[in-house]
Amino acid sequence: MKHQLFIVAFYWPPAGGPGVQRWLKFVKYLPKDQFDITVIIPENPDYASTDNSLMDEIPKEVRIIKVPLNEPSRWIKKLFKGKTNKLQRGFIDKKPSLLERALLWIRGNYFIPDARVSWVKNVVDKLENDIAFLPDRQAGAKANSIITTGPPHSVHLIGQRLKQNAKFQNLQWIADFRDPWTTIGYHKSLRLTQKSAKKHQELERQVLNQADQLIVTSPSTKTEFDSKTSQPVTVITNGFDVEPNTVDQPSGKFTISHVGTLLADRNPLELWKLLSELCEEHADFKQDFELILAGNVSQEILDAIHNAGLGDHLKLEGYVDHDRAVALMKQSQLLLLIEIDAPETKAIIPGKTFEYISSRRPIIAIGPKGSDIKGIIESVQAGSYYTYEAIGLKQEILAAYKRYKNKELKGNTADVSRLHRKHLTQQLVKLLER
Template identity: 45%
Template sequence: MSKKVLIITYYWPPAGGPGVQRWLKFVKYLPQFGIEPMVYVPANPSYPIIDETLLSEIPDGISVLKQPILEPYKIASFFSLKKVKTIAKGIINDKAKQGWKERFLLAIRGNLFIPDARKSWVKPSVRYLSTLIEDFGIDTVISTGPPHSMHLIGYKLKLKHSIQWIADFRDPWTTIGYHKQLKLLSPAKKKHIRLESEVLNKADKIIVTSHKTLEEFESKTTTPVKVITNGFDDHGIIKPKKEAKFTLSHIGSLLSERNPEVLWKVLSELVKENEDFKLHFQLHLYGTVSESIIDSLTEYGLKGFVTSHGYVSHEEAIKAQMVSQVLLLIEIDSEDTKAIIPGKLFEYLASGTPILSIGPKNSEVETILKVTNTGNYFNYTSYSELKNQILLYFESYKTGTLQTQPVGVERYSRKALTKTLTEYMSWEL
């Protein structure tokens, strides 16, 4: 007889972006390990990104339960639709470029909606799911965040029922980078810390996506913590022919603080110094790009080499990874982002395309690239090294030898990760 597990998540198809992928894929493979997943999602969510193609990836026969949610972002959109959409996508302008509307919305978001704008869904969800837990004999509940209000649903269900509750953190809570931009007052900061502590200490088990987050949480709780990273799936797409040009592609949002000016400077100089490079070079940007990034590209004379595609479907993103000559992976230069492992990294690994990554020193991305032999990692001060590496890539491109020799990438397959998840799930309460 299959064990039943209830998964509480905000992001679910047709939501686009990396947040939806993790549990969509776990749900796909859990039945192969004797576990029957039931998924609980909002009936009327306000997703910043939509990808209808992901609806076809929901496995047949999976129970998806839905309840209405009051979305403050919809209400706030009457005040400033453009600002609300950019904040919902995680794009926050530099302080110098923030108008009063954006500052006001950030202050409201940070200090009134704790832990996040979906907090109003907690109480009605607990009422609804309490009946469901009894009716269906569910003994394990998994909440996944952000938004971390999903964990408050799991927390309150744990207080009411004899269940195993596992809290899955795709990103940290109080140390996540954007918290510093939410204009949190002291009471709000204290409430975040208190709620985080309650979740970490009441959960039966915790899952995180990086070892640095594991270290952080192990310093805050004695609850067992397990690293289960994101991964890649067998998409079945036939590998297309590589682009004719020397294409550097970034797939995903480029936020204001994720602006690698060292890279723009290197590319600008190569275009000026090397006519052959200038003839072949092309920069592709897939996803939402902040105005400050566009301004920087213009300032460095690169705008004429840029093709901005906007948001594309997951399938199109996979194809773009495979046809590109080099994939860019950019992270904010901050202590807080060392623990961040973007979900797209694992699809990058599986693409066979060399990865050029720029981020903070001693990050987990750097470790993964070295261990898997899939790319090169640089800091924001690594100007000469970065320039030399791009030239090496370019020379390999011209000789048709630009490729990777990956090692041990299979450990990041979605099926292998689901096996690890099922082993971590114990029904001994």
């Protein structure tokens, strides 16, 4: 008999961005002869970005259940006529307006753990009446496992409530954390009261201790959760799902590209400064250099680039679909990977890291000291890691440019197969078989 697996995922095609990729790819590679898979998704989500090309990747054998959701963002946008669009896309200004501060306070203190919490009851009601959850008099409920994936971390409350139902005591609940919960960097921006902060911590404690197994995407998150629970914590990173690129240098200008959202808190001022210096000191570099930003970019980033005198070298691609994003990676000479310079972000390994690796273009990563990103890219010789001081980075970029001029700026030849989604899915299968 096949394993009956249920996956609750808020982000699912046509949602765009990295949040949708993880479980779309797991579902793609889970062996269909071993698993009957049902994915529960919102019926009417208000996604910040969409990518319809991902719809073609959903396996036909997978059953999809859509459950209605009342999105607060919709009535907020109607009420304030688009003035909150930046917040929905994840842009939190360093000096937010009075309206933005008020909305952040409401978000942090009235919607705990997040603004999708109203979806929890709808999903629980739907599943409790699903044929796979209705108990058989002899065998009990047919569903074997349920996986909840967050953020939004309210999704984990669905697994918690089902496990609290005596009828589902034999149901295996796995909570997948794509990001940490209470220690994630943006919590500081939510203007939480002491009472609200304690409620977040209590909900996190309950989920960590009541789930049968926990999955995290980075070693640092595992270390954090191991200190908070005795439940087993397994690291399954994100990965890539495209054939690794050739190692050959692509044609075209000396492009340094960042693919993905670039928020105000990811503003490497030293990088912009040293690129400006290279343009001033080397006429050929100035002629060949192009800075490409693909994705949503905050105004603070754009202002810093223009203030550094790099405006003439900047090419803005805007939001691009997944296929275009991968093509840009492969066509770039160097790839930028930038994380927020804060201790809370050392556990964050952006999903694009792995597609960067599969593109085989040299990576320049910038982030906090002790970041897990460093270990990942260095383990496959995919690039170099710097803190925001960027000591030595100017010399590395100049050396890369000289190799580019000699047509010798090749990618790495390391074996990266362990980071393919197919290999990572086998780790998930082993967990489900326990």
